[in-house]
Amino acid sequence: MNVLLVAGARPNFMKIAPIYRASLACGSVRCSIVHTGQHYDQEMSGTFFEELEIPQPRYSLTCGSGSHAAQTAAVMVAFEDVCLKERPDLVLVVGDVNSTLACSIVAKKCGIEVAHVEAGLRSFDLAMPEEINRMVTDAISDHFFVTEESGTVNLLREGKPAERIHAVGHVMVDNLLHQVACLSRQDQTLLKGFHLKKEASPYLFLTLHRPSNVDCRETFSGIARALNELARNRTIFFPVHPRTAKTMKENGIRLADKVVLLPPLGYREALFLWKDAEAVLTDSGGLQEETTALGVPCVTIRENTERPITVEIGSNVLAGTSPEGILAGLRESLAKKERARVPELWDGHASERIWKVLAGGEGDAIKP
Incomplete structure (x- = not known):
């Protein structure tokens, strides 16, 4: 079986890395990595791929940034070749970036089957570009690999055949547990955050990049007020994501001294900090899941989430974007830490289950 494994940006590589590694145990599979170059990232050096224990992409398309339409079109043209x-x-x-949508469309028009990992997730917010990507990709996929029960429910509601839907767990968790193990074997004194962590406890960890949060001055100012309040007694x-740094400067957003602004961090550097944080505040989708997998309290600074299981049984709280909501969300997340659970099958073996279905024709399909 000849398989093209697509990634569009650095976070995608965290998802495809365990899938690629697991493919090596399947003698009938020839798996090639395609990097669409949706986002240029100078951090993605040879060392980056070595840490993930995967080869450099066989194809690097260098499609670059641009509007959603321009970027999607560039990926489609290059991927068709x-x-x-x-x-x-x-x-x-994997996931819901523009490359996911673009490569799925091209494959189907070329008569090639498509498998979607993280299928069925829905925020039900059509203002989110990612929601469009998720819906369209699932509309034309042949194999659906779901991370949580809501994905199965959504796909069945949309008329997808039950025998094509497979609950496999989460490849992001596969990578997370792999990286936690690597960290435990590493000389942590060499990490950039070692002294930061040593000097500040307890501390919070924050990521913020979603356009709806950082592009609107009123929204961002409210979030900043909550952060400055929290920073009165915590680091x-x-x-800071480049997009966020730009809008902070343009809108005059000022944060307290105890909000320590750091450059973008590599995956392992960030993990080293957030895994031991009192709580994580984020508008990221992936961090909602990763914190749930490790039982770290999480406050999601959004009005909705396509990952409801992290709220229903995990350590995540959906706080909204108001200062009052964020402050209340932190209190709630810290209080629910002890009763939070890790979702079923988030055990580090999702990638193996995917190949069991694709290469072996086995695996348990969802019962309608």
């Missing part, structure tokens, strides 16, 4: 050259049996896509480590 790869498909015509490789004639793969399957294109495997907050804040690796």
Whole structure:
């Protein structure tokens, strides 16, 4: 079986890395990594791929940034050439970025089957570009690999065949547990955050990049008020996304001295800090899941989430974007820590289950 495994940006590589590693145990599978280059990232050096224990991509398309339409179109044109050259049996896509949508469309138009990992997740917010990508990708996929029960429910409601839906767990958790093990074997004194963590306890960890939060001055100002209130008696480590840094400067957003602004961090550097935080505040989708997997309290600074299981049984609280909601969300998340649970199958073996279905034709399909 000839498979193209697609990634569009650095976070995607955290998801495809365990899938690629697991493919090596399948003698019938030839798996090639395609990097669409949706986001240029200078951090993605040879060392980056070595840490993930995967080879550099076989194809690097360097499509670059741009509007959603321009970026999607560039990926489609470039990926079509790869498909015509490789004639793969399957294109495997992950998540909900523009590359996921673009490569799925190209594959189907070339008569190639598509497998979607993280299928069925829905925020029901059509203002989110990611929601459009999720819905369209699922509309044309052939194999659906779901991370949580809500994904199964959504796909069945949308008329997808039950025999094509497989609950496998979460490849992001596969990578997370792998990286936690690597950290335990590493000389942690060499990590950038070692002295930061040593000097500040308890501390919070913050990520903020979603356009709806950082592009609107009123919204961002309210979030900043909550952060400054929290920083009265805690340190907050804040690796600042370039988009966020730009809007902070343009809108005159000022944060307290105890909100420590850091440059963007590599995956392992960030993990080293957030895994031991009193709580994580974020508008990221992935961190909602990763914190749930490790039992770290999480406050999601959004009005909705496509990952409801992290709220229903995990350590995540959906706080909204108002100062009052964020402050209350932190109190609630800290209080629910002891009763939070890790979702079923989030055990580090999702990638193996995916290949069991694709390469072996086995695995338990969802019963309608």
